[in-house]
Amino acid sequence: MRPGLLFADTADESEVPDTRPAHRLVEQVAEDLGLSEVIDAMADGDREVADAARTVLLAVPPHPVHVIHRQSVLADCMREPNLARELYELTGRALEARRSAARAVFFDTPETMLNQSAVTLTSFVQLLRELRLLVGRYRQRVSSAGFGQLVAMVDDQFDDAYLQSAADQVSRLRLRGDILVSARLGSGNQSEGFVIRQPSRQARSLFRRGGRSDPPSASYRITGGDEAGHRALSSLRDQAVAGLAGAAVQCAQHVLSFFASLRAEVAFYLGCVNLRRALADRGAPVCLPKVNEAASRLFTAQGLYDPGLQLRLDHPAVANDIDADGMSLIMVTGANRGGKSTFLRSVGLAQLMAAAGIFVAATAFTTSARTGVFTHFTSDEDTSLTSGKLDEELLRMSQIADVITPNGMLLCNESFQSTNEREGSGIARHVINAMTEAHVAVVFVTHLYELANSCHEDRFGFPALFLRAERDDAGHRSFRLHEAAPQATSYGADLWNRAQRP
Numbered sequence: 001m002r003p004g005l006l007f008a009d010t011a012d013e014s015e016v017p018d019t020r021p022a023h024r025l026v027e028q029v030a031e032d033l034g035l036s037e038v039i040d041a042m043a044d045g046d047r048e049v050a051d052a053a054r055t056v057l058l059a060v061p062p063h064p065v066h067v068i069h070r071q072s073v074l075a076d077c078m079r080e081p082n083l084a085r086e087l088y089e090l091t092g093r094a095l096e097a098r099r100s101a102a103r104a105v106f107f108d109t110p111e112t113m114l115n116q117s118a119v120t121l122t123s124f125v126q127l128l129r130e131l132r133l134l135v136g137r138y139r140q141r142v143s144s145a146g147f148g149q150l151v152a153m154v155d156d157q158f159d160d161a162y163l164q165s166a167a168d169q170v171s172r173l174r175l176r177g178d179i180l181v182s183a184r185l186g187s188g189n190q191s192e193g194f195v196i197r198q199p200s201r202q203a204r205s206l207f208r209r210g211g212r213s214d215p216p217s218a219s220y221r222i223t224g225g226d227e228a229g230h231r232a233l234s235s236l237r238d239q240a241v242a243g244l245a246g247a248a249v250q251c252a253q254h255v256l257s258f259f260a261s262l263r264a265e266v267a268f269y270l271g272c273v274n275l276r277r278a279l280a281d282r283g284a285p286v287c288l289p290k291v292n293e294a295a296s297r298l299f300t301a302q303g304l305y306d307p308g309l310q311l312r313l314d315h316p317a318v319a320n321d322i323d324a325d326g327m328s329l330i331m332v333t334g335a336n337r338g339g340k341s342t343f344l345r346s347v348g349l350a351q352l353m354a355a356a357g358i359f360v361a362a363t364a365f366t367t368s369a370r371t372g373v374f375t376h377f378t379s380d381e382d383t384s385l386t387s388g389k390l391d392e393e394l395l396r397m398s399q400i401a402d403v404i405t406p407n408g409m410l411l412c413n414e415s416f417q418s419t420n421e422r423e424g425s426g427i428a429r430h431v432i433n434a435m436t437e438a439h440v441a442v443v444f445v446t447h448l449y450e451l452a453n454s455c456h457e458d459r460f461g462f463p464a465l466f467l468r469a470e471r472d473d474a475g476h477r478s479f480r481l482h483e484a485a486p487q488a489t490s491y492g493a494d495l496w497n498r499a500q501r502p
Contacts, residue, residue: 001157001258004149005265006357007062008069025374025399026058032375032413033348037308041278042271049274052267061355064369067291070357072144075288077269083138083147084270090130091263097123098256110245117248124255125167128158150262181236191236272358275307279361284310284317286359289350290366294407299324299441303363306346307353310361318479319362320346322467328436329464332445333452333486338469339479340445341413347443348373348411370441371405377413389418397431406439413445425451436462452486 030036035057043050062070077084101119135151142148186192222229279286285303292298305319320343324330330347332340350360351373376397379389393416404410415431416424425448432455435442446452456466468484471477 003262003265005073005146007066009149029375032377033345034308037311041311042275044274049267049271052264053271056268057352057356064291067357071288073146074272074358076142076144076147080141081273084266086134087266088270091259094127094259110242114245114248117252120252132158285363287362287364289354289360291354292368294369296368297326298366298368301362301365304346305361306342307361320481324465326463327465328462330443331452331455332467334469335471338477340469343481344411344413344445371408373409374400374404375411376415409441410435411443421448421450424448449488456485
């Protein structure tokens with residue numbers, strides 16, 4: 001049973017993407033983009049919400065159809081935040097019921113597993129009744145296809161007649177005392193075909209119909225001191241109960257899987273509600289992005305800012321506008337400490353959040369579907385001294401090249417500056433050329449003037465946008481970027497002069 005809050009209902013299961021991470025470099029992506037700040041705000045202290053948010057944000061990017069589906073579900077959650085919280089609390093009680101039943105089991109035998117499953121299913125039946133009441137209260141207050149799918153599934157599969165029948169069946173699973181079992185002799189006179197029977201009720205009348213006689217029977221009573229007999233009887237009881245216990249465990253696991261899936265999906269949207277509140281408390285705007293087909297090659301934004309930075313500030317973060325529709329390369333240059341890396345993180349986070357189907361940190365945002373976001377940021381020296389910094393950079397780029405696919409996005413922050421300018425520029429040019437030819441969008445922040453200027457002059461035969469961090473004549477930074485050609489200096493002297501001031 002798929003809750004249907006993250007993925008649109010589709011007849012072809014192959015259209016539903018895997019929610020596992022898109023590639024093995026996701027941990028580096030999360031670190032480079034400062035995703036932990038966003039996830040912490042989404043979690044609001046709840047580890048399960050944090051796990052759900054991280055999984056969805058770093059998962060394989062879904063088709064734009066699923067993005068639209070999630071946006072509509074998110075709109076319902078923003079309008080009715082208590083719905084997400086109540087679903088999250090209810091599913092949490094279901095998982096706790098399973099854990100409580102498991103803690104009460106000390107011996108792993110078929111009968112204990114059967115009784116454990118019976119206890120769990122009893123709780124589940126009651127929780128499914130509560131789920132029906134909960135979705136019924138919100139039925140007329142939600143409009144998304146996702147919640148509509150959930151409501152329809154609950155109505156169809158968990159109606160009153162089914163739940164009452166389920167409760168009756170579960171009550172019969174509780175074995176109390178002796179049981180009546182039938183079996184047949186199989187190969188080697190071994191018992192097989194065990195079936196647990198319902199004991200027949202004996203007539204209570206003093207008179208029975210004439211001519212009726214009981215079927216022939218034989219009995220054997222094991223004495224209290226017959227340990228071997230008791231072990232044999234216990235073994236027969238386990239064999240008789242094993243099939244029923246297996247079916248009960250499977251049934252409990254099936255319902256538990258539904259509750260766990262629903263909790264994980266609701267947890268993600270609850271995290272979105274928490275993040276929206278955290279940003280609103282700081283006066284920061286958000287918007288629902290437009291995610292188009294990959295072939296459209298669209299990328300425009302107004303008021304784009306880094307949400308991770310904003311969550312650390314008590315005043316509005318500086319925002320940027322960008323129009324890079326149709327561009328294969330965005331080259332960012334300019335003054336040191338001018339906001340280039342912050343802008344790069346804002347681009348990466350916006351792309352991840354848009355692909356996840358939630359709002360982005362901007363006043364308007366339009367992009368194309370990407371197969372993944374990859375980062376290549378400058379890193380510290382290898383303290384183990386097993387390789388030089390340039391070797392480490394080349395190795396990381398090789399790992400990215402192994403898994404990046406057409407329509408992916410590569411974000412580079414001061415890559416290949418660990419060597420001299422000519423060599424670093426040459427390596428970077430080869431990387432940019434190869435990536436853009438493979439239809440990978442590249443956003444490159446650099447201080448390598450030779451690289452930036454050569455790209456600006458010949459453009460490699462592909463469209464490119466050149467942005468530069470602003471700096472006035474007095475050396476002040478506005479942390480905004482504007483379209484401009486690269487300059488031969490990054491004004492590093494400004495930082496020196498600032499450090500010398502008393």
